[in-house]
Amino acid sequence: MDFRYPFAIARECLFVPLEGPARIVSELTSRGYNVDREAVTLLASADDPTGALERVVEHAPAGALVIRTAHVRSVLAGADGDAGMGTDAAGDPDADAEASTGTGTGTGLSPDADAAFDSNKPSPSAQDPSVSTGTSDPKSPDRGARSPVETKGSIEGFERSIDPALRELEIVGDMTGQSTGTGEYREFVQVFRDRLERLGSKLRSRVNHRPATAISSMPSGSDVAMVGLVNDIRSTASGHWLVELEDATGTFPFLVMKDREYASLVEELLCDEVIAMEGTLSDDGGIAFVDGMYFPDVPRTYRPSTADRHVQAALISDVHVGSQEFMADAWNAFADWLHTPEAAHVEYLLIAGDMVEGVGVYPNQDEELDIVDIYEQYEAFNEYLKRVPGDMEIVMIPGNHDAVRLAEPQPGFDERLRGIMSAHDPQIVSNPSTVTIEGVSVLLYHGVSLDEVIAELPADKASYEEPHKAMFQLLKKRHVAPQYGGHTRLAPEEKDYLAIDTVPDIFHTGHVHKLGFGKYHNVLAINSGCWQSQTDFQKSVNISPDAGYAPIVDLDTLDVTVQKFS
Ligand code: D5M
Ligand code: FE
Ligand code: ZN
Numbered sequence: 001m002d003f004r005y006p007f008a009i010a011r012e013c014l015f016v017p018l019e020g021p022a023r024i025v026s027e028l029t030s031r032g033y034n035v036d037r038e039a040v041t042l043l044a045s046a047d048d049p050t051g052a053l054e055r056v057v058e059h060a061p062a063g064a065l066v067i068r069t070a071h072v073r074s075v076l077a078g079a080d081g082d083a084g085m086g087t088d089a090a091g092d093p094d095a096d097a098e099a100s101t102g103t104g105t106g107t108g109l110s111p112d113a114d115a116a117f118d119s120n121k122p123s124p125s126a127q128d129p130s131v132s133t134g135t136s137d138p139k140s141p142d143r144g145a146r147s148p149v150e151t152k153g154s155i156e157g158f159e160r161s162i163d164p165a166l167r168e169l170e171i172v173g174d175m176t177g178q179s180t181g182t183g184e185y186r187e188f189v190q191v192f193r194d195r196l197e198r199l200g201s202k203l204r205s206r207v208n209h210r211p212a213t214a215i216s217s218m219p220s221g222s223d224v225a226m227v228g229l230v231n232d233i234r235s236t237a238s239g240h241w242l243v244e245l246e247d248a249t250g251t252f253p254f255l256v257m258k259d260r261e262y263a264s265l266v267e268e269l270l271c272d273e274v275i276a277m278e279g280t281l282s283d284d285g286g287i288a289f290v291d292g293m294y295f296p297d298v299p300r301t302y303r304p305s306t307a308d309r310h311v312q313a314a315l316i317s318d319v320h321v322g323s324q325e326f327m328a329d330a331w332n333a334f335a336d337w338l339h340t341p342e343a344a345h346v347e348y349l350l351i352a353g354d355m356v357e358g359v360g361v362y363p364n365q366d367e368e369l370d371i372v373d374i375y376e377q378y379e380a381f382n383e384y385l386k387r388v389p390g391d392m393e394i395v396m397i398p399g400n401h402d403a404v405r406l407a408e409p410q411p412g413f414d415e416r417l418r419g420i421m422s423a424h425d426p427q428i429v430s431n432p433s434t435v436t437i438e439g440v441s442v443l444l445y446h447g448v449s450l451d452e453v454i455a456e457l458p459a460d461k462a463s464y465e466e467p468h469k470a471m472f473q474l475l476k477k478r479h480v481a482p483q484y485g486g487h488t489r490l491a492p493e494e495k496d497y498l499a500i501d502t503v504p505d506i507f508h509t510g511h512v513h514k515l516g517f518g519k520y521h522n523v524l525a526i527n528s529g530c531w532q533s534q535t536d537f538q539k540s541v542n543i544s545p546d547a548g549y550a551p552i553v554d555l556d557t558l559d560v561t562v563q564k565f566s
Contacts, residue, residue, distance in 0.1 A: 042072045052076060158341050162391040166309065167347065169393055171427060172441070173434035175497045176412040187492035192229065192272070195496040196247065199274035199478055200227045202296040207276045212250040220285045225278040225292070226252055230269050241266040243290075245277060254279055256290045265293050267458050268473060273482040296478035298521040304505035307438035307555035313348035314338070314550050317446070317510025318530035320401065321384060322377030323357035324370045325533040328384070330548035333565040335387035337550075346552060348437055349392050352510040352528060353399025353446030355381045355421070361401050368535055374403050378420040385423040394426035395435050399446035399511060407491035408432075408448070408481055408498060432480050432497070434504060440555050443504035447511030447527065449474065449481035454512070456483070464543065467512050467527035472520040475500065475507060506553065513538070513545035517560055524558045526551050 046052040056075050203209075207225035215224045228245030235241055241256040241263060254277045256262045269275070278292030316334075320326050337343055356377035357369060371377045385394070397412070398404045404411060410431040413421065418428055429435070432445035453470040454462045462470035474480055478500040484490050490498070507525045515529035529546030538545060548566025553559070 042076060046076055158339070158344075160339065160344055160389055160391060162347055162389075164391065166311075167393060168436070168438050169348075169395070169427065170436040171429055171433065172436055173432070173443075173497075174412065174429040175409045175433075176428075176430045179409060179411055179491060179493060179497075184492065187494065191490070191493050191496050193248065194494070195272075195479070195499055196227075196229055196274055198496065198499050198501060199296045200247075202478065203227045203274070203276040203294055206294055207278055207292070209276060212245070212247050212252040214249075215252050215281075215288070216250070216285070218281060218285065220281050220283045222281045222285075223278070224281055224288050225276060226254075226288075227274070227276045228252075230271055230273050230275060233266065233269055233271065242287075243269065243277065245275070252288065253286075254288045254290045255282075256293075260290065262290050262293045268461055268476075270453070270456055270477070270483040272484045273477045273479060295476045297476050298478075298503050298523055300521050302503055302522050304522050304524070304558060305439045305441070306505075306558060307440055309438070309556060310345055311348075311438060311555050312343075312346045313350055313437060313442075313553050313555055314346050315350050315352070315506075315508050315526050315528050315553060316531070316550055317352035317508075317528045318354040318399065318513055318532060319351065319381060319384070320354055320357045320530065320532035321381040322369060322371040322374075323532050323535070324368045325535055326357065326370065327531050327533055327548055327566055330566040331384055331531050332387060334548075334550050334563070335384070337563060337565065338388050338392070343552075347392060348555075349388060349394045350435075350442060350444060350508055351394070351396040352444050352508050353397050353431055354401040354510065354530075355396065355398075356401060356403075357532075358401035358403065362537060364536075375416075375420065378403075378417055382421050382423050385421065385426070388424065390424050392424060393437075394424055395429065395433075395444065396421075396426050397429055397431040397433055397444045397446060399431065400448050405491070407489040409491065409493075410446075430497075434502070438555055440505045440558075441502070442506040442508055443480075443500065445474075445480045445507070445509050447509035449483070450509060450512050450527070452481075452483055464512055464514050466516050466518075467509075467514045468516040468518045468520075468525045470512075471507055471509055471525035471527060472518070475503075475520050475523055475525065505558065513543065513547070515546035515549050515551065515562065517551060519558075524553065524560070526553070526560065 043049050043052055043056065052072075052075065056072055059075060060071070204227055207227065208223075209225045209227045210218070212226060212228065215226055218224060226245050226247065228247040228251075230243060231246040231251055232244040233241065236255075239258045241258070243254045243256060243266060244251050245254060256266050274296060276292075276294040277288070277290050279288030279290045281288050319331070338346055356374070357365070357371075358377070359366070359369070359372065359374050366372065371380055388394075398410045400406060402410075402413070403417060404413060408431065412418075412428040412430050412433075421428070427435070429444075432443060434441055434443050436442070447467075450462075450467060450470045453473050454464060454467075457470070457473065462473055474482070479496075480498045480500060481490065504523060507523055509525075509527050510530065512527060513530040513532070514527060517524065517526040519525070528551055529549045531547060532545065533547050534543070534545055548564060550563045550565065552561050552563060554561075
């Protein structure tokens with residue numbers, strides 16, 4: 001079969017008119033620049049984003065690493081100077097101005113966190129999450145002035161009594177060692193072919209689909225349907241949407257009229273995701289007018305499995321040990337709390353990536369490093385891990401700050417790092433991975449694609465304030481990183497390991513450093529916050545992280561409580 005589309009997909013989706021923020025980011029990163037978030041927004045809303053981007057790049061001073069907001073402003077205003085360009089945040093007056101609006105950390109439940117909790121209305125069991133802060137107050141008498149050594153194993157005479165025989169933990173999806181990709185063209189073809197096969201199979205029974213080439217030769221007025229990858233999305237001069245789908249035989253354009261209900265679904269589309277469309281062929285047969293649109297999705301009737309006994313899991317991520325902003329006190333308060341009677345049922349600890357701050361992850365990151373050697377960062381992380389009860393079952397995956405390849409799927413840590421992170425003998429698996437804990441399947445994914453989903457979709461569908469809504473979109477698309485070629489790097493493989501084949505009971509991500517959770521068709525989506533207070537970069541782009549929270553899930557009910565330690 002002549003399977004032609006992979007590079008066509010990348011190219012079409014990256015180089016069509018630059019209306020989308022993710023496209024602007026990927027265009028700039030492909031030219032070697034990082035970019036402020038507000039600069040992206042400004043470019044995206046310019047009259048001629050493509051031309052503006054070209055001018056911004058043309059006037060970027062030699063050696064600049066970051067495209068700054070002020071520079072974009074000056075270019076858009078017609079000035080071609082290099083104001084605001086630079087290699088650090090200090091050069092950007094806008095960045096400094098924005099910094100004062102950040103809420104920072106350690107001041108109790110931030111408004112951001114409240115917003116995240118309030119937004120869980122659709123979920124019956126997450127509707128009233130009890131945000132418990134009292135017992136976890138580091139200053140509470142219970143916590144007292146114990147030395148680190150005393151806290152381990154025993155709190156005021158309390159001993160955790162855990163029966164490991166009751167535990168069941170099965171690793172069902174770990175691609176460590178299975179990644180065979182060598183970066184050849186054929187593998188890019190294969191990974192997209194596999195994506196279309198596997199996600200398409202969830203749609204083919206729902207529509208009377210035909211291949212693109214067959215649709216092209218059907219008579220005008222025919223009812224048609226196609227299952228394909230989204231190859232291109234553009235708006236027409238009259239405000240309608242043209243969505244081009246691609247399958248193994250070719251492409252076909254579908255027109256979504258602006259006044260139809262499907263128009264709002266077009267806002268949710270990302271390049272390279274798999275969908276089905278139904279429509280009626282135009283008079284010349286060259287286009288179909290859409291009257292049906294389907295996502296692989298999670299069935300509304302999905303019933304998650306639950307544990308047979310009362311047992312809990314702490315879901316965390318983004319520890320960032322080695323950063324000057326790593327919140328050791330909050331972490332220690334969390335570890336201490338795990339030794340208290342209140343946490344007696346917390347037997348599992350799931351960590352969704354960014355154990356350490358890493359080295360050279362972002363420009364100028366070294367200025368904020370507390371520990372500059374990567375292995376020493378993992379040694380220090382391991383010391384912090386030792387503080388949690390030794391009877392806990394720990395599962396961890398890598399993130400974009402960790403010392404594994406960036407392209408997803410990321411294999412679990414190598415032998416040397418496993419040797420270092422040996423406290424309590426954790427299960428170290430790939431990003432993403434699925435583990436089944438006492439019957440409850442948990443999909444762990446670090447979450448780099450969330451930045452992209454949030455950049456591309458309207459704020460009511462995905463935002464940093466409600467990161468779980470971006471996760472809902474990934475569940476709906478049944479893929480953890482649908483869009484190829486932006487922030488998310490995809491490793492070419494025989495198989496698309498990033499497709500969500502089987503619906504998980506819990507979907508756990510991190511990365512955006514915001515706490516939010518809710519249910520999507522009964523699947524619990526949790527984005528854990530972080531253990532790192534606001535960095536200079538986050539200040540410059542006005543991200544105020546939710547730092548020092550531990551969401552705790554009852555595995556028997558999938559109810560969530562949040563413990564706060566900062
Ligand atoms: O990223 C935490 C969040 O902050 C995530 O939403 C990405 C964003 N972030 C942080 N630093 C940068 C830079 N330098 N460029 C772009 N985006 C950034 P994490 O990767 O977990 O630190
Ligand atoms: Fe992180
Ligand atoms: Zn991250």
